[in-house]
Amino acid sequence: MNDSLATTPAGAATRPAIGGGGWPRFRRALLAHRGLALGAVIVTLLVLAAVLAPWLAPHDPYLQNTANRMVPPVWHEAGNWEHPLGTDRLGRDYLSRLIYGTRISLFIGLVAALISGVIGSTLGVLAGYFGGRVDAVISYLLTTRLAMPVVLVALAMASLIGGSLITVTLLLGLLLWDRFAVVARSATLQVRDAEYVQAARALGCPLHHILLREVLPNIAAALIVVATLEVANAILLEATLSFLGMGVQPPLPSWGLMIAEGKSYMFFQPWVIAIPGSALFMLVLAINLLGDGLRDISAPGGRNE
Amino acid sequence: MPLLTVEELHVDLPVDAGTLHAVRGIDFHVERGEMLCLVGESGCGKSMTSMALMGLLPRRARVSAASLRFDGIELLDLTERARSDLRGARMAMIFQEPMTALNPAYTLGNQLCEALLRHRRVSRREARERAIYLLERVGISAAAERMAQYPHQLSGGLRQRVMIAMALMCEPDLIIADEPTTALDVTIQAQILRLLRDLQREFGTAVIFITHDLGVVARIADRVAVMYAGEVIETASAEALFAAPGHPYTQGLLNCIPAPGKTPPGSRLQAIPGVVPSLVGELEGCAFRNRCPLAEAICETPPPATHVGAGHVARCHFAARLADPARPPQPEVMP
Amino acid sequence: MWPFIFKRTLVALCVALTISVLSFGLLQLSGDLAAAIGGPEATAEQVERIRIEYGLDRPVVEQFVTWLWGVMQLDFGRSYYYQSSVMDLVVERLPVTMTLGLLSLAIAIGVSIPLGVAAALMRGSWVDRLAMAIAVTGQAMPNFWFGLTLIILFAVNLQWLPAAGSESWQGFVLPAIALGYYATPAMMRLTRSGMLEVLASDYVRTARAKGLRTGSVVFKHALRNAVIPVVALAAVELGFMLGGSVVIETVFSLRGLGQLAWQSISRNDYPVVQAVVLIIALFYIVLTLLADILNAVLDPRLRAR
Numbered sequence: 001m002n003d004s005l006a007t008t009p010a011g012a013a014t015r016p017a018i019g020g021g022g023w024p025r026f027r028r029a030l031l032a033h034r035g036l037a038l039g040a041v042i043v044t045l046l047v048l049a050a051v052l053a054p055w056l057a058p059h060d061p062y063l064q065n066t067a068n069r070m071v072p073p074v075w076h077e078a079g080n081w082e083h084p085l086g087t088d089r090l091g092r093d094y095l096s097r098l099i100y101g102t103r104i105s106l107f108i109g110l111v112a113a114l115i116s117g118v119i120g121s122t123l124g125v126l127a128g129y130f131g132g133r134v135d136a137v138i139s140y141l142l143t144t145r146l147a148m149p150v151v152l153v154a155l156a157m158a159s160l161i162g163g164s165l166i167t168v169t170l171l172l173g174l175l176l177w178d179r180f181a182v183v184a185r186s187a188t189l190q191v192r193d194a195e196y197v198q199a200a201r202a203l204g205c206p207l208h209h210i211l212l213r214e215v216l217p218n219i220a221a222a223l224i225v226v227a228t229l230e231v232a233n234a235i236l237l238e239a240t241l242s243f244l245g246m247g248v249q250p251p252l253p254s255w256g257l258m259i260a261e262g263k264s265y266m267f268f269q270p271w272v273i274a275i276p277g278s279a280l281f282m283l284v285l286a287i288n289l290l291g292d293g294l295r296d297i298s299a300p301g302g303r304n305e
Numbered sequence: 306m307p308l309l310t311v312e313e314l315h316v317d318l319p320v321d322a323g324t325l326h327a328v329r330g331i332d333f334h335v336e337r338g339e340m341l342c343l344v345g346e347s348g349c350g351k352s353m354t355s356m357a358l359m360g361l362l363p364r365r366a367r368v369s370a371a372s373l374r375f376d377g378i379e380l381l382d383l384t385e386r387a388r389s390d391l392r393g394a395r396m397a398m399i400f401q402e403p404m405t406a407l408n409p410a411y412t413l414g415n416q417l418c419e420a421l422l423r424h425r426r427v428s429r430r431e432a433r434e435r436a437i438y439l440l441e442r443v444g445i446s447a448a449a450e451r452m453a454q455y456p457h458q459l460s461g462g463l464r465q466r467v468m469i470a471m472a473l474m475c476e477p478d479l480i481i482a483d484e485p486t487t488a489l490d491v492t493i494q495a496q497i498l499r500l501l502r503d504l505q506r507e508f509g510t511a512v513i514f515i516t517h518d519l520g521v522v523a524r525i526a527d528r529v530a531v532m533y534a535g536e537v538i539e540t541a542s543a544e545a546l547f548a549a550p551g552h553p554y555t556q557g558l559l560n561c562i563p564a565p566g567k568t569p570p571g572s573r574l575q576a577i578p579g580v581v582p583s584l585v586g587e588l589e590g591c592a593f594r595n596r597c598p599l600a601e602a603i604c605e606t607p608p609p610a611t612h613v614g615a616g617h618v619a620r621c622h623f624a625a626r627l628a629d630p631a632r633p634p635q636p637e638v639m640p
Numbered sequence: 641m642w643p644f645i646f647k648r649t650l651v652a653l654c655v656a657l658t659i660s661v662l663s664f665g666l667l668q669l670s671g672d673l674a675a676a677i678g679g680p681e682a683t684a685e686q687v688e689r690i691r692i693e694y695g696l697d698r699p700v701v702e703q704f705v706t707w708l709w710g711v712m713q714l715d716f717g718r719s720y721y722y723q724s725s726v727m728d729l730v731v732e733r734l735p736v737t738m739t740l741g742l743l744s745l746a747i748a749i750g751v752s753i754p755l756g757v758a759a760a761l762m763r764g765s766w767v768d769r770l771a772m773a774i775a776v777t778g779q780a781m782p783n784f785w786f787g788l789t790l791i792i793l794f795a796v797n798l799q800w801l802p803a804a805g806s807e808s809w810q811g812f813v814l815p816a817i818a819l820g821y822y823a824t825p826a827m828m829r830l831t832r833s834g835m836l837e838v839l840a841s842d843y844v845r846t847a848r849a850k851g852l853r854t855g856s857v858v859f860k861h862a863l864r865n866a867v868i869p870v871v872a873l874a875a876v877e878l879g880f881m882l883g884g885s886v887v888i889e890t891v892f893s894l895r896g897l898g899q900l901a902w903q904s905i906s907r908n909d910y911p912v913v914q915a916v917v918l919i920i921a922l923f924y925i926v927l928t929l930l931a932d933i934l935n936a937v938l939d940p941r942l943r944a945r
Contacts, residue, residue: 035776143651144658147921147928149883152901156913159905160669236782240887243784244902259785270792277785285780292776361848393851400849405842409941410864420850455940471850 036293115173120180756831
C-alpha cells in the first residue's frame, strides 16, 4: 500500500487533534482567543493591584489634605507627579483611592457571586435532578425573583438595614442567583440521565454523593461562566447602589461613591468622574470578556458568536 | 443534446488543514426525462455536486468546471440573479430532511405558491389552484384544507410529498432529489419512491436521484453514476451496472447487498475493508487502490476512462477485464 | 393555545400575589410605622393615637388583607411625606417613566435588530465587529456613569440637549439613549445568533432552492423565525428598564416613578416605596405574560398547544 494513501479517515486531517484536557488546553485556547486573552490580562493586573494595594498606592487613601483639594491629574497643566491622578474634594490622593477601590469592587463581586452561586446552583440542580413538583416550586421561586426589580429592592433593603460593605454584598448575593439557577437546572437536565449518573444510582450511592460527585463536576464549566458574568454584574450593581448613596458608605473608596462625590464638580473637572468611571468600565469589560471567552472555549462547537 | 452536461467539475472547500477537494473533476450528463442515480458513500461528494448544480454552495466553496451546461446555458457564466431565475423554475430540489426543510412559520399553501408567484406571471388564485392540484397528485387527501396547515401538523412522509409537489410547481426540466427517502420509514420510503418514479414518467422531468442505497437504485434508475472520493468512477445504464460492474468499487458495493435466493442464509454480509482516503490535499493515481483487491503497481497512475460497453464507462485500469460478462474475475483473496 | 394562556395567566396572578406579600413585608420590616408617621417630635400618646388611627394595632394578617383589598381598588395608602394618596403620586409620575421606558425600548430595538441582522449577514465583516463592540461595551457600561458622560458631552459641551427635566421631548433623548443602550447588547446578540442559526437552516436552503430573491429569503423566511425570541426578550427588557429607571431618572432629574422611589427611600416614606416596587413588578409580570402570548401567536408550533 502506498504511503500517500495512508488510511486516515476522511476529515480526520481537517481538525488538529484535541489532546490533553485541563490546563494545556486552556492555555492554548487562551492564546488563540483574543478577547479571552485581553480579559485575562486586565483582570490579572487589577487583581494584582487589589492584592498589592498597600505597596502600590503612593499615599494613604484616607489621608485628607485641605490645602491640596481638587488637584487635577498629571496630564493637566496644573497637575503634578505627586498626585498622578490628582486629588478629590478633601485632598485625598485619587490614584491611591482608585487602587484601594479595586479591593472593594473585587471583594463584593466575588463574595456576592459566591453566595448567589451557592443558592442558585443548589436550587437549579435540585430542580433539574428531581423535576416534577420540586422543579415546579423552584421555577415558581425563580419567576417571582425575576419579577422583583433588583435595583429598587436592593436600594430599599439597604436603606432599611443601613448601607455598608457587608449589607450590599449580602443583598446582592441573595438577589442575583437567578441565572445560576437557570443554567444549573438546564445543565443538570442534560446529565441527569447520563450513564455515569445512572450507574451511581444503581450502585445505591447516597443522594449527596450523586449530586456533589457526579452531577456538579459535570455542570461546573457552565456555572463558572455564569459566575464570571455575575461577578461583573455584582460589581456594576454595587457601584450603582453606592452612587445612589445606599451602598458602601464614605470614607471607603468605592468607585461608585467616588463618582457620586465627584458629580457636583463634573462640569468643570470632568476627570473626577471620568477616572473612576473608566476604571469601573475596564474592570467589568475585562471580566465579561473573560466570561464570554470561557463560554466560547467550553462550548463544544467552539466560538458561538 | 443532453439536458445537463457536466465536464471537469471541481468543488474545493478551504478547511483548517488546507483545501478539501470535495469534488475532483467529474463528468456526467443527464438526458431529458431520464432518472439518473448518483450513488456513493457519505462524504463522496454527491451532495456537493448537487449543491454546485443548484448554485447553493456556501460562499467559501470554490466551484470550477470546463462546462456546466443546462439546456444550452453555461451555468457558471450566469450572474447570481440569473441563476436564481433558473432555480425553482427550471431546476428544483428535494432535500433529505422533510422535518426541517419546510419553514415552521408559514402555511403549506404559502410555501407552495411562493416559487410559482416568483417565477411566473400568475394570480394568487391560479397559484393556489395549481398547488391544490399538485397536492392531490402527490397523494395528499383534503388538499384544500391542507393548504392552511403548518408543517408541524404533518408527518414526515406527508411533508416529503409536499416537498415533491413544491418542486413540481413550475414544471421544472430537472429535479435534484438528495436522498429524499433516507429519513423516512421503510414502508413510506417505498411509497415515495414509487410516487417520484410515476410523476417523473408522467411529467417527463429529468431527475438526479442521489442515494447511498443500491437497493433504491435498482428500483428506479435509468442510468447510474457511481461516485467515490470525489470522482465519478463508473457510469452505466442500470441493467449494465447490475449485470457487469466495470469497477471493483461498484462490485464491492453490489457484494454488500444480500440477494434473495442467491446469498446463502447465515452467510456474513460483506463490507469493503479499509477507509476512504482523506480528500484534503492532492490524491495521485486511483483513489480506491488502498481498498482494492485487484490493486497493482499500475494503479499509482491515474486510471483512464475506459469504455466497456454502450454508454458504460469505468475509471479502472482493469475495467475491460472486469466488465466482460463472459469471464467475471473474482478477486482471489478478500483481506 | 387557550389552555396555555389560561395556565400562564394563573401563574402570573400567583406571582403577583407573592410579590404583594413580599412588598407588604417590606413595610413591616421598616420598624415602628406609627413612630415613623408621627415624626421625631411626636409624643408617646400621639404615636399611640396614630397607631389606632392607621389600624397598626391590628394583627398583621388583618392589616395585610385590608392593605391588599385597598391595592385591588388601586388604593396604596397615604404617603408619610406628602400626606397625600400614594396613587395620586404614582399617577402623576407614571407617564414620565412610561415615556422613558418606551422610548428606550424603541431605541434598543431600532439599533439591535438591524445591527444584529446585518452582523449575521456579513459575518466577520466590519459591521459584525462593530456590532460586537457595541454589545461588549454596552454590557460593561455603568449606566449612571454613561448618563453623566452624555450630560457632559451633549448638554454641557455641545449644548444640543437639556441635561435634565421632563418638560419637553428633548429632555427624554439623553436618558432614553442611556437606558436603551443598557438593553441593546442582549437583544442584539440574540438577533445575531438567531439569524445565524436560521440562515444555516434547511428551510432557508429550501427557500433559496426555489430561486427566491435574497430579500425574500432574508426577511420573509429567516427574520420571521429569528425575531420570535427577540420579541419575548424585548418585553422582559422593558420590564428591566422600568426597574432601571430609578438610576436614570435620578441622574437626569426626571420626575418619574423611579425618582419618586429613590426620594421616598431616602425619606423612609415606605408606603410609596412599597407601591412603586409592586407596580414595577406588576408591569414586569404583565409584560412577560404578554410576551409569552405573543410568542404563541407568532410561532405556529406553540399556537397548537
